[in-house]
Amino acid sequence: METILRRLQLASGVVLLIYLFLHLVNHALGIWSIDLAGHGLVLALRLWHSVPGTVLLYGGTLLHFSLALRTIYGRRHWTLSRTEWIRLWAGLSLPLLLIRHAVATRLASSLYGFEPNYERIVILLITSGTQGLQLALLAPGWLHGCLGLWLRLRHYPRVRRAKPALLAFLVGMPLLSAAGFVRMKHAVVAMRATLPAADPILVAHQAALETWRHNLVTLYLSLIISAFVAGQLRNWLERRRLRKASFNL
Structure with a gap:
């Protein structure tokens, strides 16, 4: 069972x-043009909004999060x-990014019925003041996934030899993504003398979405907190039971 759960955790x-990789690539494409x-973005939406893509993304998210709760509780x-x-x-x-x-979107x-595109998304992030948060949350999720793969694969000699290239890839993708987003932000601002408000649909339903x-x-x-507290309580009860057993002996 433990082997199966580890494989499910890796797959999810x-x-x-x-x-995250496709998200970073989409942002990085903004270096060339919005x-x-x-x-x-259109291709990514077709992938993740399809039935198989939806099942993979949200099913994988729920599975990965459930296994993370199990790990926190079991420590x-x-x-x-x-x-x-x-x-x-x-x-x-990472879930904070996925939730937002x-x-x-x-x-x-x-x-x-909101139809996202990069101009609308950039305007939304600028007007809400959350563009920095968007970039800040992408990088930790990417770091988590790459470190997870490294811990699983580092015992392979070829992977260890490729460590410098993998490290450059790990650092380079978020930097390219940030550069692409900044370039798109400048392009959107330059196209308009006055930056418009966010999409009317989002403005109308902002309170409900918030x-x-x-x-x-x-x-x-x-x-997260419940899993941690429950695990600590179980550990305390186990230690107490062991102390009582040793005292009786």
Whole structure:
């Protein structure tokens, strides 16, 4: 069972890593033009909004998160290496990105008919002041996935020999993505003398979408804290039972 769960964790993690990779690539295409990035976005939406893509992305997210909760609950100690701490921090930030992204795009599209494109997304991020947050949340999720793959594959000699190239890829993709987003931001601002308000659909339903986001983030954080507290309580009860058993002996 443990082997099966590890494989499921790896498979679901790879799905999320592919999603992040395509997201970073889409942003990076903005270095050349916002139109090219838009074409990449259309292809990504076709992939992830299709039935198989939806099942893979959201099913993989739920599976990966469920297994993460199981890991948090099952830990007997929290003496971790620096790499593991970085990976844990980066992984816990990924759902925050997915929640914000899913609410602002997928949920807004399904409930209210919002059709996302890069110009609308850039305007939304600028007017809401969250463009920095968007970029800041992409990088930790990417770091978490890459470190997870490295920890699984580092015992292979070819992978160890490719470490410098892999490190350059790990650092380079978020930097290219950030450069592409900044270039698209400048292009959108340059095209318009006055930056318009966010899309009317999003403005009209902003309160409802914000409520969705707040509730999902609260649920996510509550589950993380509950798993940790429940695990610590179980550990305390086990230690107490062992102390009583040793005392009776």
